[in-house]
Amino acid sequence: MLKFPRLLVNHVKALATPTSSSNTDCLSQQTRVIAFIITYISHYHNTFILKRRHPVPLYKKNSKPQRLKTRHFIYDLVEDTNWRRKEFLDLILTQYVAGIGNIGTRVSLHPMVAYPKLLLPKLADYATPENIEKYTKLALDQGEDKPFSSGSVEKMMKYLSKKRISIMMSKDVPWTLEKWHIKVNFRKAGIYLPEDTITIPEKSISGPNLDIEGKEFYVTITINNREQVKVRCCLRHWTSDSSSQIQVDHSLPAEPIFPEDKPILDSLPSFYKERKKNI
Template structure:
């Protein structure tokens, strides 16, 4: 067995240099796992004017205490310059500070921003005297419009007491949905809606919300009748957002059909089609 191994090694020896040249160079990268430690029992030090400290380290000298794990440090915000308009963040040329992970994955990698270095500030930054061109009145307006346009606002009215839908009813309904809208920003329908009228139950109309006195968005609303006495309440509608609904005013049907639906309505009405592979 040993003789065969020696024969094989002797046969490969002429190609030794060639084999070594063909080996790929493996590079190692330092991991960001730095721990700052300190000795629990510091070793003795020699005196300034005395002989050096020649005592060997004991086992206790190799016991360390953790001072800081650098992996747990809070990352500082990263400054970037936007190369294009980004929804909810800013306009082209804006310098913004974001979390490093978000900025790297969503802006730097797609090429929507670059690092805010002095060179890039001169190249891509906006001069101080230049007027800022804005697509919307605020970086958050577009996101707010998307949320409000898909919102299905439940307007709950009494089933016995006479009522007329007013602005404060809509404002209260927005507040119950977690959205604060001042009354001066709400535009009601031209026609009044009065009740109680069970023909209006689960029927739709829309209101217009003005954001920052500039942008406008239409919000879908539905009438629901309610009574404090549980015995007189109407039977609850399961998944009412997925049920088809007619407009209260027929002339609003075209506008309501053009508005985006609630996200749960889209999910409930989605048709599953199995993938078939041939």
């Protein structure tokens, strides 16, 4: 339904009123009027699929059709196309898009996401056979010059760099920190990774040693054999004896185990949040 029909009529009349005696100007003005009407109507264009509740009777050839009765103008709504489920669009990326993929990656997205975020900014194109061949070749030519090995790597690196993993070690049994200790404690935090992707500090960390309780160090995680990210870790001692357990306030900044690692730990995103003072 058109909104404000009187305003629309007045606007069309104003556009249609000739302001020049030249035929060329009049034609161009009429063209603008037609373009305005088409744009306005198409903006409010809706499609409803209807079905007659009472079928119209047939009539013989060369005979006069019978006049339709009131019941023949009763319709049942079959479908409102405004609520029709839109099919996903098959696209191929024309360049790297954070969180999605590199050039040549094929994705299938809902039109409400695909149009504003990929097609209009020209970050993707329709996955036609010609475009698939074109951008796949460009991806092969790019080789190792891609910004990241996959679309999710950048997001994963940001996620890991903001984490602080508590490394729980025994307070009763002697130990030396190894990769499998890091792997197990990462798994406790919901992060699964193989040991060959973990790089621990070159200097050994042994215990139990209460002097390094609650202090920090960092490990390096390799993703897809290419990207590397440093993750903050905090060493804690644990014992089954509840009376000997150590209580540490982890809301306060901690000192590094190795003083030379302080610049690197300070460069990582801050894990701590300053507490608001009660007034």
